Amino acid sequence: MQYPAPIAKLIESYMKLPGIGAKTAARLAFYTIEMNEDDVTTFAKSLISVKRDLHYCSICGNITEEDPCEICADNTRDKSVILVVEETKDVMALEKMREYQGLYHVLHGVLSPMDGTGPDDINIASLINRLHDAKVKEVIIATNATTEGEATAMYLSRLIKPAGIKVTRLAHGLSVGSDIEYADEVTLLKAVEGRREL
Numbered sequence: 001m002q003y004p005a006p007i008a009k010l011i012e013s014y015m016k017l018p019g020i021g022a023k024t025a026a027r028l029a030f031y032t033i034e035m036n037e038d039d040v041t042t043f044a045k046s047l048i049s050v051k052r053d054l055h056y057c058s059i060c061g062n063i064t065e066e067d068p069c070e071i072c073a074d075n076t077r078d079k080s081v082i083l084v085v086e087e088t089k090d091v092m093a094l095e096k097m098r099e100y101q102g103l104y105h106v107l108h109g110v111l112s113p114m115d116g117t118g119p120d121d122i123n124i125a126s127l128i129n130r131l132h133d134a135k136v137k138e139v140i141i142a143t144n145a146t147t148e149g150e151a152t153a154m155y156l157s158r159l160i161k162p163a164g165i166k167v168t169r170l171a172h173g174l175s176v177g178s179d180i181e182y183a184d185e186v187t188l189l190k191a192v193e194g195r196r197e198l
Ligand SMILES: [Zn+2]
Pocket: 057, 058, 059, 060, 061, 062, 068, 069, 070, 071, 072, 073
């Protein structure tokens, strides 16, 4: 027996999410059928809204409703420091510790020759553009402590240092291979405070 088309379609959609296989997708689809109509409508609307109402900040690449984003637009923030992260969720993690007052730049990935991701495939060009602003004195590279994260940090360091801007890397209170988004606030704070020059 085949699934009725609406269920088959929903299963197909759930299977596009990371870590969801056919079995889990089917379970979620059947669960959705049992949900009350209001909850399903809210769910569907929020799916559409995250695509329609959110954009990338034209300055830092952060996900935002307004352009520039809240952080770039905030005049109380220290515009002399830019902290470079892989993903928007890293910005959220770092903002949670409420200590860092500088700006951010989101790369949306890391360099990965194995996957064919080169400098033009991630948000590097706009970072280099931002460095023309004489206010920028330091770039803190907070890519994850993976092989790709380290290679990206080295690449950026070689690119930025000739401009006479200090380049630092987060201290490895973060264990090797660990992701910023999973680090607790104390660990993150220590990693920022203990950053070393590249
Ligand atoms: Zn921004």
